[in-house]
Amino acid sequence: MRNIKLVIAYDGTDFGGWQRQNNAPTIQGEIERRLAIMMAAPVHLLGAGRTDAGVHARGMVANFHTVKTISCEGLRKGLNAMLPRSIRILSAEDAPDGFHARFSARAKTYVYSLFTGPVLLPAERLYVCHVPYALRADLVKDCLSIITGTHDFASFELSGSRDTARVGGRGAIRTILAADLHVAGDGHYRFSITGDGFLRQMVRILVGTILEVGKGRLAVDDFQQILRARDRSQAGPPAPAHGLSLQEIYY
Amino acid sequence: MRNIKLVIAYDGTDFGGWQRQNNAPTIQGEIERRLAIMMAAPVHLLGAGRTDAGVHARGMVANFHTVKTISCEGLRKGLNAMLPRSIRILSAEDAPDGFHARFSARAKTYVYSLFTGPVLLPAERLYVCHVPYALRADLVKDCLSIITGTHDFASFELSGSRDTARVGGRGAIRTILAADLHVAGDGHYRFSITGDGFLRQMVRILVGTILEVGKGRLAVDDFQQILRARDRSQAGPPAPAHGLSLQEIYY
Numbered sequence: 392m393r394n395i396k397l398v399i400a401y402d403g404t405d406f407g408g409w410q411r412q413n414n415a416p417t418i419q420g421e422i423e424r425r426l427a428i429m430m431a432a433p434v435h436l437l438g439a440g441r442t443d444a445g446v447h448a449r450g451m452v453a454n455f456h457t458v459k460t461i462s463c464e465g466l467r468k469g470l471n472a473m474l475p476r477s478i479r480i481l482s483a484e485d486a487p488d489g490f491h492a493r494f495s496a497r498a499k500t501y502v503y504s505l506f507t508g509p510v511l512l513p514a515e516r517l518y519v520c521h522v523p524y525a526l527r528a529d530l531v532k533d534c535l536s537i538i539t540g541t542h543d544f545a546s547f548e549l550s551g552s553r554d555t556a557r558v559g560g561r562g563a564i565r566t567i568l569a570a571d572l573h574v575a576g577d578g579h580y581r582f583s584i585t586g587d588g589f590l591r592q593m594v595r596i597l598v599g600t601i602l603e604v605g606k607g608r609l610a611v612d613d614f615q616q617i618l619r620a621r622d623r624s625q626a627g628p629p630a631p632a633h634g635l636s637l638q639e640i641y642y
Numbered sequence: 643m644r645n646i647k648l649v650i651a652y653d654g655t656d657f658g659g660w661q662r663q664n665n666a667p668t669i670q671g672e673i674e675r676r677l678a679i680m681m682a683a684p685v686h687l688l689g690a691g692r693t694d695a696g697v698h699a700r701g702m703v704a705n706f707h708t709v710k711t712i713s714c715e716g717l718r719k720g721l722n723a724m725l726p727r728s729i730r731i732l733s734a735e736d737a738p739d740g741f742h743a744r745f746s747a748r749a750k751t752y753v754y755s756l757f758t759g760p761v762l763l764p765a766e767r768l769y770v771c772h773v774p775y776a777l778r779a780d781l782v783k784d785c786l787s788i789i790t791g792t793h794d795f796a797s798f799e800l801s802g803s804r805d806t807a808r809v810g811g812r813g814a815i816r817t818i819l820a821a822d823l824h825v826a827g828d829g830h831y832r833f834s835i836t837g838d839g840f841l842r843q844m845v846r847i848l849v850g851t852i853l854e855v856g857k858g859r860l861a862v863d864d865f866q867q868i869l870r871a872r873d874r875s876q877a878g879p880p881a882p883a884h885g886l887s888l889q890e891i892y893y
Binding site: 402477479480511512513517 | 728730765767
């Protein structure tokens with residue numbers, strides 16, 4: 392039995408997120424449907440994680456098992472020929488038997504893009520969040536220092552989200568390996584956050600709350616308190632989905 | 643009577659081009675409709691030129707006359723609040739009485755973006771033309787040298803296009819002030835072509851024909867002959883609309 396690893400980029404604008412569902416087109420559903428045609432059999436794609444509706448990806452990873460002998464390059468080209476151009480298979484390769492896109496992942500990087508100038512260009516509107524306020528980059532960086540390291544991120548988890556992420560006993564404890572703010576100087580900013588795992592909506596709620604600090608509505612000390620409180624109701628609103636992209640997954 | 647100048651950016655993907663028409667949404671039509679609401683009177687917007695269906699703009703210019711006393715900044719913000727986010731008014735200002743977006747223009751710059759790698763990222767698919775072939779940048783640059791200066795570009799004009807551009811007697815003679823190819827090194831290329839005026843589809847037909855040279859299907863000498871022939875049937879197909887953007891207009 393072969394175990395094939397796919398690296399996938401997508402524009403999440405027109406999809407109900409990664410995970411297959413009945414009432415909206417999803418990335419997983421679109422790829423599985425084409426894979427089933429190419430493999431002449433139903434295929435179950437194991438994704439490294441879910442992305443919410445509207446979130447993009449530059450490096451989602453998924454794997455599936457098959458007995459078919461098609462070449463990986465033929466598979467990649469065939470899928471890309473059938474998929475909408477908003478979903479692209481960047482690579483396909485045979486992976487070791489034990490490889491599992493989700494359980495083998497050691498870390499992921501998410502990128503969140505925003506623009507603080509008065510007018511967001513049309514070509515950026517689907518990929519960059521427009522925050523037309525002065526942003527204190529120094530305070531944002533203070534918050535990013537605070538979250539770096541191992542913490543209980545319960546304040547930054549979608550409330551009511553199921554507990555599947557907690558199997559294994561680590562609860563809401565995650566380790567942020569790196570958290571940076573790139574300042575382009577023309578009003579464009581890019582958060583880059585790498586962690587060993589993320590709770591549901593964690594990056595969006597972190598960015599949404601840190602932006603409250605960057606706009607001066609919360610103090611850095613308040614942010615520190617929110618992290619310590621382990622209480623979702625104390626954090627800010629999630630930043631909009633369309634500014635977020637799953638950049639890379641490390642194995 | 644005030645004469646107001648607008649600088650406009652748009653994503654042409656979902657529009658039937660700049661010019662107002664009855665059977666498709668257009669940039670001019672969308673802006674005029676909102677202007678009429680704000681001014682409580684019909685408004686005729688004079689555009690610097692037309693762009694084809696699917697072509698984008700970063701710096702289209704248009705002007706209109708009004709007796710209303712609204713501030714330019716109020717006008718800009720009001721229009722942006724009403725327009726879809728695929729159309730943005732970058733600036734609005736009072737212009738001299740004699741200013742005419744089309745007749746006062748001294749030069750325009752168009753940019754054409756393309757990518758030669760195997761997989762075009764989803765976020766670029768609406769703005770970058772995918773040309774998955776090796777491209778000889780040196781030969782492309784030779785062609786760009788050939789078109790620089792004053793020439794009769796009849797070979798690169800949409801056949802059957804009306805002769806309005808020829809009023810004034812210069813026929814298909816235009817002056818290309820600068821024509822460059824920017825090579826990013828990762829498979830991305832950007833043509834930048836500045837001229838005192840352009841015939842219909844001229845940039846797309848030029849790029850389409852030059853790409854034939856860049857792919858090795860035509861020689862540079864062939865390209866020189868095509869320019870001299872002043873015969874549309876000798877040139878190549880127009881490059882796809884979505885790679886083209888009207889970058890800037892100079893007054």
